[in-house]
Amino acid sequence: MPVKLLIQLSWRNIWRHRRRNAILVSAIAVAVTGVMLLNTMMRGMQQDLRNTAIENLTGHVKILEPGYLHDPGIERGFDILEGWQNTLPDHVAGWASRIRVPGVIMSERGTRGIQLVGIDPARESISFLGQAEVAGDRLSGPEDSRILIGGLLAEALDTAAGRRLVLVTQGADGRTREAGFRIAGVYRAEIAGLEKAFVFTGLAALQRLLGTDKITEISIRLDDEDRETSTIAALAETFESRAVASWRQLEPQAAAMVEVSDVTIYILFVIVMGALTFGLVNTLVTAVMERLRELGMLRAIGMRPRAVVAQVVVESTVIMAIGVAAGLILAWCVFSFVADGIDLTAFDDSLASFGMRPTFVPVFDIRDVALIAVLSLALSILASFYPARRAVKIKPLEALRR
Amino acid sequence: MRQYGTVTGRSQRVVRHVLAVVGLAYAWAASAEVTARGLIEGALDLTRGTSSYTELTMTIHRPAWERTLSLTAWTRGREDALIRFTAPPKDAGTATLKKGDQMWTYSPKIRREVRLPSSMMSQQWAGSDFSYNDLSRSDKYLRYYDFEIIQTEERDGHTVYTMDMIPRDDAPVVWGKETLVLRDDYVTLSQTFYDQELEPVKRMETLAVGTLGGRTFALAMRMQSVDKPDSWTEIRYVAADFDATVEDSLFTTFSLRGR
Numbered sequence: 001m002p003v004k005l006l007i008q009l010s011w012r013n014i015w016r017h018r019r020r021n022a023i024l025v026s027a028i029a030v031a032v033t034g035v036m037l038l039n040t041m042m043r044g045m046q047q048d049l050r051n052t053a054i055e056n057l058t059g060h061v062k063i064l065e066p067g068y069l070h071d072p073g074i075e076r077g078f079d080i081l082e083g084w085q086n087t088l089p090d091h092v093a094g095w096a097s098r099i100r101v102p103g104v105i106m107s108e109r110g111t112r113g114i115q116l117v118g119i120d121p122a123r124e125s126i127s128f129l130g131q132a133e134v135a136g137d138r139l140s141g142p143e144d145s146r147i148l149i150g151g152l153l154a155e156a157l158d159t160a161a162g163r164r165l166v167l168v169t170q171g172a173d174g175r176t177r178e179a180g181f182r183i184a185g186v187y188r189a190e191i192a193g194l195e196k197a198f199v200f201t202g203l204a205a206l207q208r209l210l211g212t213d214k215i216t217e218i219s220i221r222l223d224d225e226d227r228e229t230s231t232i233a234a235l236a237e238t239f240e241s242r243a244v245a246s247w248r249q250l251e252p253q254a255a256a257m258v259e260v261s262d263v264t265i266y267i268l269f270v271i272v273m274g275a276l277t278f279g280l281v282n283t284l285v286t287a288v289m290e291r292l293r294e295l296g297m298l299r300a301i302g303m304r305p306r307a308v309v310a311q312v313v314v315e316s317t318v319i320m321a322i323g324v325a326a327g328l329i330l331a332w333c334v335f336s337f338v339a340d341g342i343d344l345t346a347f348d349d350s351l352a353s354f355g356m357r358p359t360f361v362p363v364f365d366i367r368d369v370a371l372i373a374v375l376s377l378a379l380s381i382l383a384s385f386y387p388a389r390r391a392v393k394i395k396p397l398e399a400l401r402r
Numbered sequence: 403m404r405q406y407g408t409v410t411g412r413s414q415r416v417v418r419h420v421l422a423v424v425g426l427a428y429a430w431a432a433s434a435e436v437t438a439r440g441l442i443e444g445a446l447d448l449t450r451g452t453s454s455y456t457e458l459t460m461t462i463h464r465p466a467w468e469r470t471l472s473l474t475a476w477t478r479g480r481e482d483a484l485i486r487f488t489a490p491p492k493d494a495g496t497a498t499l500k501k502g503d504q505m506w507t508y509s510p511k512i513r514r515e516v517r518l519p520s521s522m523m524s525q526q527w528a529g530s531d532f533s534y535n536d537l538s539r540s541d542k543y544l545r546y547y548d549f550e551i552i553q554t555e556e557r558d559g560h561t562v563y564t565m566d567m568i569p570r571d572d573a574p575v576v577w578g579k580e581t582l583v584l585r586d587d588y589v590t591l592s593q594t595f596y597d598q599e600l601e602p603v604k605r606m607e608t609l610a611v612g613t614l615g616g617r618t619f620a621l622a623m624r625m626q627s628v629d630k631p632d633s634w635t636e637i638r639y640v641a642a643d644f645d646a647t648v649e650d651s652l653f654t655t656f657s658l659r660g661r
Contacts, residue, residue, distance in 0.1 A: 104519075106576050108576045108577060108578070108595075108597040108598065108603055109597070109603070111525070145572075159598075163578075163598040164569075164576070164578075164598060165576070166574045166575065166576050168574070175503075176503065176504075179572050179573075180569065180570075180571060180572050180574055180575060182571065
């Protein structure tokens with residue numbers, strides 16, 4: 001039996017029950033829209049988590065002394081090899097070498113534990129500091145011995161730009177170093193928690209205080225994050241005895257959340273579309289039962305069972321395809337309204353505890369569209385199995401006698 | 403030869419002359435500065451001497467309660483000190499050792515001495531209004547501050563100096579300024595700590611001056627936060643022995659535990 005004829009039969013059959021099929025198609029469309037929109041949110045959240053984790057002074061890849069993560073301090077520092085940058089692959093967006101040591105900061109009215117970070121300000125475009133708003137001055141260079149503190153820390157210590165704070169940390173020789181530092185500026189970070197965590201000063205100035213010429217980390221940001229694995233491999237060769245770690249290892253919590261939301265997307269899809277599949281089965285069974293006489297007649301005049309099955313499958317697939325297409329188009333329309341981002345400033349505090357920004361930007365991923373299309377078609381074929389069996393089981397004689 | 407001798411003799415005399423004049427001018431110019439610095443050194447040494455043994459009481463007053471503790475302190479030079487609480491029984495045995503830059507505390511309850519991390523140095527000492535820094539700072543003054551006598555007045559037959567002590571830019575000192583009021587016999591009358599807006603934050607005042615152990619010094623002092631008039635800590639000297647022989651073995655973490 002020619003395929004064209006089969007499709008024609010199924011198509012006409014669908015149009016025989018316009019209202020019933022229209023309801024089914026719109027149910028599918030609404031479900032697909034919902035799933036797809038939820039999907040864009042999840043993807044947006046994933047991207048947000050990933051970017052936050054990476055800009056949080058982590059980068060895609062970081063080079064550390066082994067053991068630094070368990071016991072951070074300047075004694076876990078290392079020397080930079082001359083010319084190591086030449087071994088970097090082309091798709092590196094930027095890198096920064098830093099010293100990052102735990103310390104204590106004191107004002108007249110408070111004391112807080114912080115991470116003291118020595119930076120070359122020109123290199124920090126790869127981290128959140130590059131975009132952060134700063135009240136007062138930024139650091140002028142690695143020689144700048146003033147400090148940059150976060151807004152929340154400034155509030156906690158009741159201080160402001162231009163005043164002095166006392167920093168205490170451990171020097172390279174293991175002895176306590178304490179010194180007064182003038183505050184150059186106060187930065188604001190999108191993730192409020194960072195403001196309490198990091199105090200920045202010039203890298204060379206910090207090296208002088210600690211009595212060392214080593215650094216504790218090199219952070220590398222990539223243009224193309226899919227090249228992460230190859231970059232790690234290349235760097236591991238250059239820095240033989242150092243640990244070359246991916247952001248997934250350094251920010252395991254964020255990485256786990258990204259993975260969990262991946263799985264969540266599939267689970268949501270299966271639940272929603274699974275429920276709809278029963279609706280589809282129901283419609284198809286009804287369609288078959290209504291056409292008992294007709295199908296019996298077709299069988300009697302020589303239609304093969306295979307063709308009957310094919311008819312039901314095509315019918316199911318067409319209904320699903322129309323529904324999914326309509327759903328995806330609707331989802332795109334809704335998405336384009338919120339593509340610029342949703343303002344969630346009202347929930348700022350609770351979001352920040354998850355490491356998320358107050359403005360939420362959903363992401364419409366073409367791979368998810370393909371995924372939904374393929375999975376839906378697979379479901380529609382699965383759904384047609386039972387109705388098709390019913391259709392094949394029709395005995396022409398019994399059907400004609402009705 | 404003789405000629406040489408004469409020339410030598412004359413030039414020596416000239417050199418001696420010049421040196422004398424220069425030295426005199428130097429002493430003159432330096433005297434103002436030396437006085438400020440000398441006053442502080444004198445004040446630091448007054449209650450310490452090269453070594454000292456003192457018994458004190460400390461009264462901590464809060465709006466809801468007040469308690470008095472007794473303690474014994476030994477010092478050696480400007481850097482080393484051992485302070486041990488003797489009463490009430492709840493606190494007896496608790497000790498603090500300062501040696502150079504470092505500090506340890508010992509608590510008999512946990513039977514362990516703890517080296518104080520720098521992060522704790524600005525915290526309260528034994529729940530009082532004194533911070534660990536207040537105990538240890540002494541020698542910091544000479545290293546990190548610029549001094550200036552801003553006022554001199556006569557009071558009760560003594561010359562009283564009011565001194566501004568301004569920490570240098572890189573000094574590990576949070577205060578914007580401290581003012582010290584000293585008598586010409588090095589007795590501290592008051593000390594005020596200012597924030598960097600030059601608003602006073604806390605103040606230590608001498609309540610009584612007297613003679614103990616052969617020296618005249620502030621026998622009672624009160625430390626108080628400016629914005630909390632109901633909370634203060636008072637320290638009173640009960641007994642003192644200066645230049646007493648203090649064994650070197652006293653300033654070790656071992657002796658923190660006491661007997």
